[in-house]
Amino acid sequence: MPKDSGIGASSKRREDVRFLTGKGRYMDDMNRPGQAYAYLLRSPVAHGRITALDTREAEAAPGVIKVMTSADTAGIGGLPCGWQIHSRDGAPMHEPKHPVLAEGKVHHVGDPVAMVIAETAAQARDAAEMIVMDIEELPPVVNMKDAVAAGSPLVFDEIGTNVCFDWTFGTPQAETDAVFAAAAHVTTLDLVNQRLVANPMEPRVALGEYDPITELHSLFTTSQNPQLIRLLLSAFVLGIPEQRVRVMAPDVGGGFGSKIFHYNEEVLVVLASKALKRPVKWTSDRSEAFLSDRQGRDHVTRIEVAMDKDGHFLAMRTDTLANLGGYLSTLGPAIPTILHGTLMAGNYKTPKVTVNVKGVFTNTIPVDAYRGAGRPEATYQLERLVDKAAREMGLDPVEIRRRNFIQPDQFPYATPVGLAYDIGNYDATMDKLVEVADFAGFEARKAESAARGKLRGLGVSSYIEACGIAPSAAAGALGGRAGGWESANVRVNAAGGVTVWTGTHSHGQGHETTFAQIVADMLGLPENMIDIVHGDSASGPLGLGTYGSRSLAVGGSAIVRATEKVIAKAKKIAAHLLEAAEEDITFDKGTFTVAGTDKAIDFGTVALTAYVPHNFPHETLEPGLEEQAFYDPANFTFPAGAYACEVEVDPETGKVSVCSFAAADDFGNIINPMVVSGQVHGGIGQGIGQALMENCVYDENGQLLSGSFMDYAMPRADDVPNYVVDHSCITPCTHNPLGVKGCGEAGAIGSPPAVVNAVIDALQRGGYSHVTHIDMPVSPSRVWAAMQAK
Numbered sequence: 001m002p003k004d005s006g007i008g009a010s011s012k013r014r015e016d017v018r019f020l021t022g023k024g025r026y027m028d029d030m031n032r033p034g035q036a037y038a039y040l041l042r043s044p045v046a047h048g049r050i051t052a053l054d055t056r057e058a059e060a061a062p063g064v065i066k067v068m069t070s071a072d073t074a075g076i077g078g079l080p081c082g083w084q085i086h087s088r089d090g091a092p093m094h095e096p097k098h099p100v101l102a103e104g105k106v107h108h109v110g111d112p113v114a115m116v117i118a119e120t121a122a123q124a125r126d127a128a129e130m131i132v133m134d135i136e137e138l139p140p141v142v143n144m145k146d147a148v149a150a151g152s153p154l155v156f157d158e159i160g161t162n163v164c165f166d167w168t169f170g171t172p173q174a175e176t177d178a179v180f181a182a183a184a185h186v187t188t189l190d191l192v193n194q195r196l197v198a199n200p201m202e203p204r205v206a207l208g209e210y211d212p213i214t215e216l217h218s219l220f221t222t223s224q225n226p227q228l229i230r231l232l233l234s235a236f237v238l239g240i241p242e243q244r245v246r247v248m249a250p251d252v253g254g255g256f257g258s259k260i261f262h263y264n265e266e267v268l269v270v271l272a273s274k275a276l277k278r279p280v281k282w283t284s285d286r287s288e289a290f291l292s293d294r295q296g297r298d299h300v301t302r303i304e305v306a307m308d309k310d311g312h313f314l315a316m317r318t319d320t321l322a323n324l325g326g327y328l329s330t331l332g333p334a335i336p337t338i339l340h341g342t343l344m345a346g347n348y349k350t351p352k353v354t355v356n357v358k359g360v361f362t363n364t365i366p367v368d369a370y371r372g373a374g375r376p377e378a379t380y381q382l383e384r385l386v387d388k389a390a391r392e393m394g395l396d397p398v399e400i401r402r403r404n405f406i407q408p409d410q411f412p413y414a415t416p417v418g419l420a421y422d423i424g425n426y427d428a429t430m431d432k433l434v435e436v437a438d439f440a441g442f443e444a445r446k447a448e449s450a451a452r453g454k455l456r457g458l459g460v461s462s463y464i465e466a467c468g469i470a471p472s473a474a475a476g477a478l479g480g481r482a483g484g485w486e487s488a489n490v491r492v493n494a495a496g497g498v499t500v501w502t503g504t505h506s507h508g509q510g511h512e513t514t515f516a517q518i519v520a521d522m523l524g525l526p527e528n529m530i531d532i533v534h535g536d537s538a539s540g541p542l543g544l545g546t547y548g549s550r551s552l553a554v555g556g557s558a559i560v561r562a563t564e565k566v567i568a569k570a571k572k573i574a575a576h577l578l579e580a581a582e583e584d585i586t587f588d589k590g591t592f593t594v595a596g597t598d599k600a601i602d603f604g605t606v607a608l609t610a611y612v613p614h615n616f617p618h619e620t621l622e623p624g625l626e627e628q629a630f631y632d633p634a635n636f637t638f639p640a641g642a643y644a645c646e647v648e649v650d651p652e653t654g655k656v657s658v659c660s661f662a663a664a665d666d667f668g669n670i671i672n673p674m675v676v677s678g679q680v681h682g683g684i685g686q687g688i689g690q691a692l693m694e695n696c697v698y699d700e701n702g703q704l705l706s707g708s709f710m711d712y713a714m715p716r717a718d719d720v721p722n723y724v725v726d727h728s729c730i731t732p733c734t735h736n737p738l739g740v741k742g743c744g745e746a747g748a749i750g751s752p753p754a755v756v757n758a759v760i761d762a763l764q765r766g767g768y769s770h771v772t773h774i775d776m777p778v779s780p781s782r783v784w785a786a787m788q789a790k
Helices: 016-020 121-128 173-182 226-238 264-276 286-292 375-393 397-404 426-436 439-451 472-477 511-523 551-577 603-611 673-692 746-765 780-788
Strands: 036-042 048-054 064-068 112-118 132-137 163-170 185-197 205-211 216-221 245-248 280-283 295-307 313-325 352-361 455-464 486-492 498-502 530-533 585-588 591-594 600-602 626-631 640-649 656-666 723-726
Touching: 036 121, 036 264, 036 286, 048 112, 064 121, 064 264, 112 121, 112 264, 173 295, 173 313, 173 352, 185 375, 205 264, 216 226, 216 264, 226 245, 226 264, 264 280, 295 375, 313 375, 375 397, 375 455, 375 746, 397 426, 397 455, 426 455, 426 640, 426 656, 426 723, 439 455, 439 640, 455 746, 486 551, 498 511, 498 551, 511 530, 511 551, 551 585, 551 591, 551 603, 551 626, 591 603, 600 603, 640 746, 656 673, 656 746, 673 723, 673 746, 746 780
Parallel strands: 036 280, 216 245, 313 352, 498 530, 656 723
Antiparallel strands: 036 112, 048 132, 064 112, 163 352, 185 295, 205 216, 205 280, 295 313, 455 640, 486 498, 486 626, 585 591, 591 600, 640 656
16 A cells, blocks of 8 residues: 555645745745846857946946946956866866956857846846947857867967866776777767756846845855855855855756856855845846856767677777866866766676766857756767667667676676666666566557558667765765765754754755655654755755755755654653663654553653753753754765657658657655656656757857747647656665665656657668667757658
């Protein structure tokens, strides 16, 4: 029977009540008394020198309070990069300054040059148009292959190259090359993982407020990790003590990675509020978001696999150009290296794997994490390559994967690219996929499609991801400039209710529900007696935020450790009240019992005693019942799974329709099955969007051509099918107290290759054997062109 509460129950998301009834509190709902409004003047060109910036007319415009330029940001630090990568020769990456407002030169369209603060948002916008800005245009570099060519224009003159780093990882190149030279067969694939725009439902907003009495700099912002933004803003940008900064993120309408980072606007509203001694608010609209939000993906790759005559993988090698854009973003260098290169072994027992990545500066918007962050790029390369290898070897796509899967008795498994997988069963998820996707009925469905003049294809993919962005020691060794821990504070109130403060942040994940389920289950209390508080650095514990599917595995584990401390102290109090030895006290379903007797006391009585300590062991215990814990995991967690997609292709137009999609995931133990399914559904939708529709395009001048929803295609409800989602294959994580792995990004990781593999399968079965690859997005025009190329 399904559970109706606690761990394993599909408890309804409590936060949805306020969201669905219009009671959510988002940044646009937040206003401070006397606030002014900000608007940013941005560069209209991709590359150039600022030769003149005349703000006098704007400063005299109605309602204008101040116009800020780079002169107003002199003396503060630039936006920091949180990860340092070293090149193959040991040299640190090039790390040019990322100024808050452009200093003498602009590096991409949308680069902020000045900020106007006025009494109204309209006045600020109107005044910005009065600023006279002269820019001497310089040749932009947009294409990565052009950027690394000799004689290319330089994005940063001071570093003398457009290559930020030249990184290699895994098996030494010579060893891998030797295996390739002796291999029975080699499959090679050139592919592009196109640039994407995250497009969360809520655009970014930042509101700064300064208190001259306390010297407190407050920032209210749309952030996935307010605690980390507080650290970056205080220590690296403003150079002030961290306790002088408060960062608060209320309800946030989606992030998908794009709200992890420290942005220019967050710094500027804080500086402006201090200078003006009044709050200052900036709100992005959708058009501005296309020009200012960090973008994702954008890799160009050649990947190869060497095999024996039976299709066993002997070695893999990959060379990637990764676009970093016009500046280094907070985690930009880590995405194509540590979060991508370390996953290039996939689910497979390939003995030799070599990964080479060049991070490249271009005159485009900076690139950073987007849902999956490096893991989708790795999986797409691998799973497209494996499908192509299967066709060349005459093997079924499922069979070639089975021949190369790491087996359950091989765990823990050390990969050639630096990770140690603790547990998994990849054959089990593939078996489940074959069942739930009804592979046996495919031929009948294919025949039905053919009767309607359509080509039907079936694509599969396998994936594994590393979640948690931890442990701290590993992150540090790989270049991380912050830890990977998380913390929690659990307070039992006198009346028996519980308040939990967490350093992670919820912006759609359902933390207020699932974290409450954990504590309720551990304490034997109803879920409605547990409150979860997050998002405000002034009241919550230190934390590193929500990204990399780390909230439950790391943040949830911190909550478990703090709750265990609460139970341990409560046992001492119960032992005193029951006049028994502490070691004789058991705790189950909210009741403390003296083992072997009927003497018992409920949790509520113990909680009350902690705060009304008339009968209390004062000589050994302090009053109160509140505990804090920090949790730094011993390893990443490794969710894995297998996905299948069926598509129909219209041979007359090239249009692809997704007929069905099935996912079999191993997420370890499941806290809330309904929430997990919802996370997978969302990820698959985004993956289908990447595979078939989404494409961020610049012209040769660095102008963004896909800068609105008129030009950037997003998936809609009728573009995706009903999903079959299964997470019954469970191998619990071996090193965290919940046995959980992470589920928030899986759907976006495993789905793109499954969709593209299905399209290629449909074309191959339909007589277009010459079509072995089509780059994403697999749009009707690209499919039709590939078919005609015969």
